[in-house]
Amino acid sequence: MSLSRTQTTFAPPVMEARRWLDGVTHPSDRPLLNVSQAAPIDPPPAPLREAMAQIVLDDPDAHLYGPVLGLPELRGEVAQKWTSGYGGAVKPTQVAITSGCNQAFAAAIATICGEGDEVVVPVPYYFNHRMWLDMSGVRTVPLMTGDGMIPDPDKAAALITDRTRAIALVSPNNPCGVEYPSETLHAFMDLTRAHGIALIVDETYRDFDSRAGAPHDLFADPHWDDTLIQLYSFSKSYRLTGHRIGAVVASKDRLAEIEKFLDTVAICPNQLGQRAALWGMRNLGDWLAGERLEILDRRAAIHDNFSTLAGQGWKLLGCGAYFAYVTHPFGMSSADLAPRLVQDAGILLLPGTMFMPDDMPGGESQLRIAFANIDREGVETLFDRLAALSY
Numbered sequence: 213m214s215l216s217r218t219q220t221t222f223a224p225p226v227m228e229a230r231r232w233l234d235g236v237t238h239p240s241d242r243p244l245l246n247v248s249q250a251a252p253i254d255p256p257p258a259p260l261r262e263a264m265a266q267i268v269l270d271d272p273d274a275h276l277y278g279p280v281l282g283l284p285e286l287r288g289e290v291a292q293k294w295t296s297g298y299g300g301a302v303k304p305t306q307v308a309i310t311s312g313c314n315q316a317f318a319a320a321i322a323t324i325c326g327e328g329d330e331v332v333v334p335v336p337y338y339f340n341h342r343m344w345l346d347m348s349g350v351r352t353v354p355l356m357t358g359d360g361m362i363p364d365p366d367k368a369a370a371l372i373t374d375r376t377r378a379i380a381l382v383s384p385n386n387p388c389g390v391e392y393p394s395e396t397l398h399a400f401m402d403l404t405r406a407h408g409i410a411l412i413v414d415e416t417y418r419d420f421d422s423r424a425g426a427p428h429d430l431f432a433d434p435h436w437d438d439t440l441i442q443l444y445s446f447s448k449s450y451r452l453t454g455h456r457i458g459a460v461v462a463s464k465d466r467l468a469e470i471e472k473f474l475d476t477v478a479i480c481p482n483q484l485g486q487r488a489a490l491w492g493m494r495n496l497g498d499w500l501a502g503e504r505l506e507i508l509d510r511r512a513a514i515h516d517n518f519s520t521l522a523g524q525g526w527k528l529l530g531c532g533a534y535f536a537y538v539t540h541p542f543g544m545s546s547a548d549l550a551p552r553l554v555q556d557a558g559i560l561l562l563p564g565t566m567f568m569p570d571d572m573p574g575g576e577s578q579l580r581i582a583f584a585n586i587d588r589e590g591v592e593t594l595f596d597r598l599a600a601l602s603y
C-alpha cells in the first residue's frame with residue numbers, strides 16, 4: 213500500500229518540543245526560558261486591538277466570505293509599500309493575501325511542482341518548507357551552507373537537474389538568523405532565471421532586518437515577476453500570529469493559479485485579520501520601527517554576552533532576525549541534549565537536527581535559540597545557565 217501524503221513527512225517539531233515540558237516542574241527561582249518558537253508571545257498593541265474590536269462591531273463584511281486573493285485595499289497597500297520600499301514596481305494585481313506565510317509557500321509550490329519534481333533548499337532549512345515539499349511528492353534537494361551560513365549560488369547551480377522547479381530561500385533566515393546579502397539574492401535570481409525556474413524568497417522576518425533601506429533590489433528589475441515569488445507574513449510585524457495573515461507577491465498569471473489553491477483550501481483569508489493587517493500598515497509604522505530596534509538590541513545582547521559561552525567551547529554560527537544559531541561543545545547529539553535542557557537548565561530550544569535531513573552531518577552539534585521573546589537580562593540568564601552545564 214502506498215503512503216498517504218501526510219505519512220511522507222515527520223510530525224511538527226514545535227509540538228514535539230512542547231511535549232518535552234510534560235511533567236517537568238520549574239523551581240520559582242529558575243522559571244522556564246522558552247526560546248523554542250519564533251512567534252511573539254504578546255498580543256497586538258492595544259490600539260490595534262481596539263481597532264479590531266470596532267471592526268468586529270461596525271463592519272458587517274468582516275464576518276463574511278471575501279475575495280479569494282484577499283481584500284483589495286490590503287493588496288493595494290502591500291503593492292504601494294513594496295513599490296516604495298524596494299524601489300521597484302509592484303502592482304496590486306501581483307499581490308495575494310494568504311492565511312499566513314506557510315500557506316503562501318504551500319500555494320506557491322502547488323503552482324510550480326508536480327509529483328517527483330525537485331526544489332533546492334539551503335540547509336539548515338525551515339522545517340515546514342521541508343514538510344510541505346514531502347507532502348507534495350516533491351524532493352527537497354539540500355544545499356549545504358558553508359561559512360557564514362550563506363548559500364552559494366555556484367553550488368546551487370551544480371544541483372539543478374531537469375526536474376528542478378525552484379530554489380526556495382529564507383532571508384533573514386530561519387533558523388540561522390543571517391541576512392542574505394543583496395548580491396547573493398541577485399545571483400540566485402540570475403541563476404533561476406537562466407534555468408527558467410522560480411526563485412522563492414520567504415521574507416517573513418524582513419521587518420527586523422538590521423540593514424537600513426531595502427534588503428535587496430530584486431523588485432527593481434522590471435521583469436521580476438517572470439522568476440521571483442516573494443512571501444511575507446503579518447504574524448511577526450503586528451503580532452497577528454493567531455489571525456493567520458500572510459502574502460504572496462508574484463505574477464498575475466501565477467496568482468490566477470494560486471487562486472485555485474486558496475479557494476479550495478480556505479476560500480478566503482481571515483477577514484478580521486486582513487482588516488487588522490491593513491490598519492497596522494496604515495497606523496503602526498512608528499510602533500513597528502520601535503519593535504525592530506528592540507529586536508536589534510536583543511540581537512546585540514547575544515553578541516555582547518556570547519563570550520560567556522565561547523569560553524566553554526560554544527560557537528555562534530549566525531545571529532539576526534529572531535534567531536541565534538549555535539554549536540554546543542558536548543559529546544552528544546543536540547537531539548538528545550535539547551530535551552535534557554528542559555530538566556537540567558529550564559531551557560526549551562530546538563536542536564539543529566530538526567532543521568536538516570537525518571542523513572546530513574552537522575545538526576547534532578547545533579542548536580537554535582529563538583531570542584525574540586527574551587530581553588537583555590533574559591539573554592544573560594540563558595547564557596549563564598548554558599555555561600554552567602557539563603555533560
Ligand SMILES: Cc1ncc(COP(=O)(O)O)c(C=O)c1O
Pocket residue numbers: 250251311312313314315338382386414416444445446447453457458
Ligand atoms: C521562515 C518562515 N516562514 C513562514 C513562517 C510562518 O508564518 P505564518 O505565521 O505567517 O504562517 C515562519 C514562522 O515561524 C517562518 O519562520
